[in-house]
Amino acid sequence: MAVNLNTPGCEIKERRLGSITGYFGTIGDMTRKGCEGCLKNKKRCFTTVSQCSHYEALGQLAAVDDAVIIDHAPVGCSAGQVCFNRIFNLNVSKMIGERGRNFRIMSTDIKESDTVFGGLAKLRKTIRKAYDRYHPSQIYVVTSCVSAIIGEDANSVVEEMQEELGIPIGFAASEGIKSKIWASGYDDYSHAVARTILKDSDERENIINYVGFSPLGKEYIEGFFERLGYKMNFLTARAKTEDYERASKAVASFGQCGAQSSYLCGALEKRFGVKYFQSHFPYGGIGFERFFREVGEYLGKQDEVEEIIREEREKYADRLERVREQLKGKKVFIALGATFAYEYTRIAGELGLGVIHTVAYHYDPRLDNITDERVAAAVDAIESGLENVSTSVNDSQQMETLLTMRNLEKPDVVISRVHETAPWSMKIGIPAVTGSASLNLVGYRALVEFGERIVEELKNKNFVTKLGKNFKSPFTEEYEQLKQLHFLQGGKEDVE
Amino acid sequence: MSNKEENRKQNCGSEQQRVGCALGGIYTALAINNVLPVLHSGPGCQLQSGTVLAKLNGGQNAYPYQETIIPCTDFSEADVIFGGSERFRKVIASSMKYYKTDLIVAVDGCTAEIVGDDIKEVAESFEGSDVPVIYATLPGFKGNNLYGHSQVLKAIIDQFLDGPVEKVEKQVNVWGIVPFYDATWQGTLVGIEKLLKDLGFKPNIIYGRNKGIEEVKKIPQAEWNLLLSPWLDLDIVKKLEKKYQTPFLHFDHVPSGPTETTKLIRAIAEFADLDKEFVEDYIRDGEEEYYYYISRQLASINEGINLPKTFSLIGSAAAAVSTVRFMVNDLGFVPKKVYIVENVPEKHEEAVRNALYDLELEDKDFELVFTDDGGLPAAELLQEETPGEVILGSTWDEVLARDLNATFFPISVPIGPGLIGRKSYFGYTGGVDFFVDFYTRLLEGGRTSI
Incomplete structure (x- = not known):
């Protein structure tokens, strides 16, 4: 099943993409099953809002x-x-x-x-x-x-x-x-x-569509596309009708993440032949390199791309080295949306951080691209060695996230964004930093800045430490003692 | 009804919501320590009402049951076909095991109501369990969060409280302040508690810090109930009067500043037959305190500042009455137009109107509009010649104030993402805080005369 613009409503992710909201295991297992089309969703016996x-x-x-x-x-x-x-x-x-x-x-x-x-x-x-x-x-x-x-x-x-x-x-x-x-x-x-409001067009222009929440952080990546001879067209909040109308003239699209951007990028690809890049996101250093190499090859701009990559890599090499040194031995717990959860898992690895566990709020085993390229998490599982990282998919069920967090090794810091993982981890004394869901996460610059943010976070933990000491749990002993990490039915992996 | 009025009340096409749906009534339960709402509703229903009533209303969140851990069946398509009662029963049973709680309020939303899931039966099946379970049906198609608030309180009175008990001398329950919806509820209740204690009473308040099931249980034994609102909770105090023969004093708003605070104290003194000399001393001290602080800021607000004199207001009935009284009676402003945007039931409109025009002002020619359409004020005020130099309202009205080149000051739900802390505009000192916050906005807004 794919994008079908002929019906009044669209097919939901579960049926169209095989997306799930319940899983517990490893990134390798999940992405492998996802690619093979045999990833099964698990239901919950207890749920929260x-x-x-x-x-x-x-x-x-x-x-x-x-x-x-x-x-x-x-x-x-x-x-x-x-x-x-x-x-x-x-x-x-x-x-x-x-x-x-x-x-x-x-x-x-x-x-x-x-x-x-x-x-x-x-x-x-x-x-x-x-x-x-x-x-x-x-x-x-x-x-x-x-x-x-x-x-x-x-x-x-x-x-x-x-x-x-x-x-x-x-x-x-x-x-x-x-x-x-x-x-x-x-x-x-x-x-x-x-x-x-999308419009047919016979022309092609040197335009790259970006589909996302907002154009936040656009100046940085726009500069790189300009060097390749392309202008960006932002299909984000506050986009104009003309921006949507222009989108069909673009040579390619990419999105902020699979969850938000896939359908519109897929629709542009299916209806107008606008190439949809989704196997790599330009986030962090590794993502930046892979994304731009893929784009560069498609646009025939390999040399320019290599130059950009070399420059960016060099520009931030010393700072990155320093950050890695400072974060050595530190471990994180990640809870984010379907794409960013695994983008940050790779980024954490790039910063030399250990990843104890990654929670994704849902998982899309494939996206709306018409080609058979794998989704980014599946690519990373292989290319970035994330095979064995422990992961769960939990529909932003904070009771589950909390249980998982408390039953595994205590992290030094939690990476999340919204859905209240941060306040709950802070309540139990664990510092939290906010991930970005925008173009502000692009490249080595963002990688280094994010690493430095964690370094600073860990320099003074007074707020969360004292908050943690004053935490009064609203949960019973029975809940606190639960060994299972989640409320999935037929999947009660206990922690040894 | 004139054509214009008809148009304002056409019961569809409302925008810029300043209320949540009935399900928002769960925030009344959440304001009572260790009372846990368990939801049989869609996965996003809580978020919709929570955003307008809490998060974007002073940056509030529930505590100790912070929103994301509120149990919910996350009603889905399968429940439409097979019914969701059994799943609801299981979620309630698990909630008892996992949460420290004194009382569970089982509620449902639109979808469960339409498909006919019987939550009364589900709640009653827990009879005799360690944690009592009561129920309230809260479908959004029946009303807004104020309807939900009333449903939750009625459920507590009908299903949880026992029959008549002995009265406790000097005990007074306080009503009329809807927690979360009134962003300043916590600070205001602390202030009212202190006032009542100062006057020699034993205030019994059920919402907020350190207030929980014990306070709820004490509701029947109060000597009288104090109601501080134009219309909200009138049904509750009447119900308590019927069930427990508890009389009530109805003062039509939460007073800010000296004029109205003094009126409230005198009303209480008369109702409860307090010592006159003691009360007048107390009043004198309170008024002196207010004017001491005001007097210490007078110079700077009158130094080359182009001070406004007129305002329009868009808000809940409670916020409107409290604010208009203070703005007119103490700060000396002139109202231009007042929009009440909370769907006041028609039978209460007259009371709200009377409360709002009961002012120390000769020329009361300002217009009062009842509407459920939050977009109406902007649509109308942008056409007015004198829409007011100050817009008092919710965060929705910031854009309107900007477009009118007026000063914006938040007074009603949703007041915006700024944190509320323990702020309150109640009483003499609350009047000082209102004065300070309000004039700070004016001064920082750069209204210079050059």
Whole structure:
């Protein structure tokens, strides 16, 4: 199964890519099974709150140009967007020197009576209200658990209203119950924009698409592409309709990670033949070299790439040496999203850090590229010797992460980003540093800076040490004594 | 209803949500130490309400049950087909084993309600277990987090509290402050507790630091209940009056600054028949303290600063009444327009209106708008000739204030990512803190006269 832009909704990651949210073992075992198509998901016997695809789809779509989003849902299903309004909207606007405005997400406010009598009339009314208030160039209708369970045919209203208003109206079937993986919401966004604003083109230009959350850190990598004779086109939050329209003219695309970027890159490849690079990410030194060599070969710019690599390597060699010396013998615990978990695992190795365990929130054994190149984690398992690194996939279940962390060797530092691994590790006295999910992680510069950040972190641990001493566990002895590392059914590997 | 009013209440097409859905009611449970909500809802439901009620509302998180460890069935497609009651039962049973908890509140959201999972039956099946289990149905299609808040409190009163008990002299329960939703709830409750103690009472507060199941159990034995809000928790104190014959004093807001704080103290003194001389001494001291601090800052706020005089406000009913009273009665400002954006039930609109216009102001020609559409204020105010030089509201309104070239000051949920700590604008000293924070914004905003 692959990207299919002919249907109103997209296939979820589980079915399209064989993605999983439950695994415990080693990177080698997991990636091998993933490549062979026999990686099985494991269910949990105990779960805590997580995230949903609806939340993510809204946040991505609302940051598209001047779009207005219609949330066909009870009013609370867009309440959390106040957060993404800040991250993907106001902050990114500032980054790109724009004045910025608030997200425009209108709820159809499905009430109890609507669950009985239907809410399509409200959907029409809300679309008209959105148009009257903002006169946007495009509207997206996003469905929810409630509208899906009561069987609303929202897409028919979308088609009808598109005709009435004469502007493109996209549709994203993004009900939270559809997929166990919240990152499926990124696919819903990608599917919707791909069907609504991507444009055919016969021309090719020297453009490389970047698909990601934000253009944060773009100046650095833009410089390298410029030396190869290419300009970057950013399909990130606050991208303009023109940027999406231009994307089909590009020679290649790459993304910030597999979870967020794969579907849109895959759609561009499938529909317009824009090459999708996904086997290597330009993160850290090794990733940077492999990524640019792969790109350089495709573009016929091998010599220029070798020069860039030589320069960058030399520029940071001394600092890197020093950092490695300082971090010798230190060990980390990593908990991040599907791609960054394994990118940071390799980066930790590059810095000379031992990796005790890596938690990924989900895992995609393949991505939406039409070629048969392996995903980055699978490549790394072989090329970077990560075969035997202990890993789990856990749907950001912090109870599981905590249990795993406490049952294994105590790490010197935890690498995570969001989903609250950091506050929980700090509560039990373990320092945490934040990983990046942006172009700020590109190259030797980022590698060295990240290493130096850890060195500084370890110089003064007073805050977490004292926090740890004052920790009052909300958990019972029974939980604290659990030997199993996770709540996966039929997979109770005990720690010896 | 006029056309315009109709338009404002068209019950769909609301944007910029300043409330969570009913499931956000779990934050009321989370504010009571060691009361654990267990969810039968989608995996993202908590996050949606938690973001607006906690994270982006003063950078709050729950404690000790920080959000990511809240048990949840993570309702999925399979549960639609096969039903999720059994999985819910298992998650509750595991929660009892894994968490130190005094009370479990089993709640469900939209999806479980639509497919008809019977959480009452699930909760009741734990009868006799070590940890009591009560339930509350919290589907978002039934109401917002204030509905959820009420449902959770009613569940506690109906399912957890025993029948009538002996009253304890001087004990007073405090209501009307919705934890998390009112970002300043913790600091405010500490302030109210101190005031009541100073006046000789035994305050009983169920939310916040060191407040838990013991305080909850003491609810029936209070001599009276103190309600500090325009409409919220009125149903709760009435319920307690019926079940435990506890009378209540309804003061229509949490007072900030000297004028309203003094009114509250006098109202309490009259209701509880306190010694007049003692109370007036207390008031004199409080007012003196307020004016001492204000007087020490007067010079700098009147030194070449182009001070504004007018404001518009967008917020919850509670925040609106507290803030407008202080802005008008003590700071001498003139309101232009007030938007109440929390879906006040129609039967309470009159009370909110009365509370809001009860001001020491001759010309009360400002407009009050009830709406659930957070996008409406911007749509309207940007068209106004005099929209107000200050916008008091939530973090959603920062952009509006910028576009109006007005000063923004956060007073209502979601106030933004800035950390709240123990801040409160309650009482005499709270008035000082409001004054300080507010004028700091004005001064740092560069409103110079040259």
